[in-house]
Amino acid sequence: MPVLVVVGAQWGDEGKGKVTDLLCEQAHFVVRYQGGNNAGHTVENKYGKFALHLVPSGIFNRDLVAVVGNGVVIDPTVLRAEIDELEGRGVSTANLKVSGKAHLIMPYHIMLDQIQETRLGKGKIGTTGRGIGPAYSDKAARQGVRMQDVLDPEGFRERVIATMRAKAEVMAKTYDQDVSSLEAECERYIDAAESLRAHIDDTELLVWSALRRGASVLLEGAQGTLLDLDHGTYPYVTSSNPVAGYACVGTGLGPIDINEIWGVTKAYTTRVGEGPFPTELTDETGETLRELGCEFGTTTGRPRRCGWLDLVALRYAARINGMTGLCITKLDVLSALDTIKVCTAYSYKGETLDELPPAQAVFREVEPVYEEVPGWKTDISNAKSVQDLPQETIDYLNLIINNVRIPVSLVSVGAKREQHIKVPYPAVERRPGPGEPRELEDQKDGGHSSDMGR
Incomplete structure (x- = not known):
């Protein structure tokens, strides 16, 4: 430290959660910089055994600020469930901060992900079907919804429902998909996203300011190098960039701020x-x-x-x-x-x-x-x-x-x-x-x- 990146060196599942949990003893901030709930970190400590998909492993250290960075795509129902489980088992999430620039996964992303994977047949990628790829696609196409959008509840709901109806029409006509439950599911996701309002922050400024005050920052990647969108075994890869180079993009820090990469x-x-x-x-x-x-x-x-x-x-x-x-x-x-x-x-x-x-x-x-x-x-x-x-x-x-x-x-x-x-x-x-x-x-x-x- 003061800025150390933890990155997977294989196809994911390497044990990054345990390593991050141990390194958190020396850190003031831990930031998850990419991926979504297609990743999973298993952490075992005095509170018990936890499988975390979105909340950074450092959440167990009460003196540390845990950050979900702008490079992550967030399923609000999953994040809500993780927060509730942690709180229910005695782990405070008061220091959990979520970037307002992080994009949200919605039910239409999940439905489209599963449709596309099924239609690939023998050529399937092996996606988790969690909507990660379609959410990143919407981000690149400038059609996504972000965490900060919940700060305008009426506008947020209008945008989600309008996007849902446009995508539902395509899925119904092109893939003959039953989309009758999609609007109700979107309402559930809207409620979950709005419940996270208290955690939204300008995390890029928060981390940068802390670093200038001498804080130590741990940047936590998901998946692994060989699943990287550019440098992995394409097309059998994830939809984001787990490599250390993306840690800057996904957190808002500059390249010269990084000191170590493990x-x-x-x-x-x-x-x-x-x-x-x-x-x-x-x-x-x-x-x-x-x-x-x-x-x-x-x-x-x-x-x-x-x-x-x-x-x-x-x-x-x-x-x-x-x-x-x-x-x-x-x-x-x-x-x-x-x-x-x-x-x-x-x-x-x-x-x-x-x-x-x-x-x-x-x-x-x-x-x-x-x-x-x-x-x-x-x-x-x-x-x-x-x-x-x-x-x-x-x-x-x-x-x-x-x-x-x-x-x-x-x-x-x-x-x-x-x-x-x-x-x-x-x-x-x-x-x-x-x-x-x-x-x-x-x-x-x-x-x-x-x-x-x-």
């Missing part, structure tokens, strides 16, 4: 929905990872596709985001395995690829090149420091570090809040560019400064 990755890889996944495991090992890692979507409940850690994709995420630190989660899940594979390169038509191919037609066809390492077959969930980890675990972490060339800042060894290891690291040298040797020269002390336990 990427969060699991010790293996998962994906929900459709799209390419080079290291996917459809065998017993994949099922073991799913069961031990409880790999079922926070938002949809869908079983996640599981596979080995993909260091090619992780290097790509580090580059795209400009990461300064790496957080590795669910390391404990691998404790059950005798051996572990890690993808260090791809093979495509006899050629070895060290970087993620820019063409999706190529990425769909690559085969992973694995390095196999021994497992540790030891429960590490009670480890409090690197010294408590088996040497095989340390070697696995060093393999990641020396491939990605980003220092590890935090390791999670269990689902509970206290099950983590904070790892202060010296800076590592830059990662070799394409065509350069992977192994850099040793440091003056004769070893890699990035290695753990050395």
